[in-house]
Amino acid sequence: MQEEGGMDKEVKKYFRKILYSISWSLILLIAALTFGLYYKLALIGKNPILYNILFYSFFLIGLVALVYYLIKTWKNGGR
Template sequence: MDKEIKAFFLRIVNTIAVILLWLFINMALGLKLRMAEIGSHISWINWLFYIWALLTGIAVIFYVKRLWRNKIKLPY
């Protein structure tokens, strides 16, 4: 297989893996540990969860943009 095609497919797999990992972590924190549920009032744990989700979401977006903009040399 050509190296460029292999690098392209690895970028696709890397993008999907990073986004799914981010989603699974946030689902586990939000749904399983009930950090996303707002009861009668918003608590500090809700603030912590939503700030975490926002900041890590922004980090994932920047990572994926950098991965696709630059021709990063993948180790494979």
């Protein structure tokens, strides 16, 4: 059954899941690269400082949240 737009609802829902999954993954990757390499928070000198620890903590929290979102989206059918 097609909608007025010419696409089936299930196909549209599937493409939306793909788009959201790729988008959120790229946002996390770009944020990690920007803050990690451009602002040099991922580079640990002789001793790790508070900024390095905070950067890696936020990155791990973001990664866990992304994995949870992806599992939830693809397991239950998501949005």
